[in-house]
Amino acid sequence: MAHKFDAKKAGILDSPDRAQFLNPDSILEKLGLDREQMLVDLGCGTGFFSIPASKRVKKVFALDIQQEMLDILNEKIKKEKITNIEAILSEEFFIPLPDNSADVLIMANVFHELEERSSLLKQAKRVLRKNGKLVIIDWKKIEMDFGPPFGERLTEKDVIDIASANGFRILEQSNAGTYNYLLVMGKS
Numbered sequence: 001m002a003h004k005f006d007a008k009k010a011g012i013l014d015s016p017d018r019a020q021f022l023n024p025d026s027i028l029e030k031l032g033l034d035r036e037q038m039l040v041d042l043g044c045g046t047g048f049f050s051i052p053a054s055k056r057v058k059k060v061f062a063l064d065i066q067q068e069m070l071d072i073l074n075e076k077i078k079k080e081k082i083t084n085i086e087a088i089l090s091e092e093f094f095i096p097l098p099d100n101s102a103d104v105l106i107m108a109n110v111f112h113e114l115e116e117r118s119s120l121l122k123q124a125k126r127v128l129r130k131n132g133k134l135v136i137i138d139w140k141k142i143e144m145d146f147g148p149p150f151g152e153r154l155t156e157k158d159v160i161d162i163a164s165a166n167g168f169r170i171l172e173q174s175n176a177g178t179y180n181y182l183l184v185m186g187k188s
Helices: 007-013 016-021 024-031 050-054 067-079 117-127 156-164
Strands: 038-042 059-064 085-089 102-108 128-139 168-175 180-187
Touching: 024 050, 024 128, 024 180, 038 050, 038 117, 050 059, 050 067, 050 085, 059 067, 067 085, 102 117, 117 128, 117 156, 128 156, 156 168, 156 180
Parallel strands: 038 059, 038 102, 059 085, 102 128
Antiparallel strands: 128 180, 168 180
């Protein structure tokens, strides 16, 4: 069983150090988002991607399976007077959004934690519009002193193979920083 990020360590998610090696603004810039898009941040945590994305898209659905994370995000939304983020308590195997309701679905450092990757990818496919994009950012499978254990990390090829088997095709493969890769996929 893959471990889940501990909500008690939520402060790490917003640390300036993290923004140095995983810069949400430069990653979102690379995705070419626009003001008409609906974006899902699956496993949003404290809003590391949701908040900067809210400045670029029409609406952000910020989903997490831990209410503690959403509570922190809701405080930020209130404090910063953000009106286009909807924080939603989710389940690991079900995305509580209508069919064809999103243009982009981002999972940042989440995919390696999933128990039922195929189930969730089927949900992602259901929620994404025809030309929607699935964006998976995750830890490179290299030894390092932080992040998930080496044995829980997936190679880019592993993720592409799993996604391909579940109806996605790779559109772009690049780095999301020193320690993370970025995979952009479309529906097959």
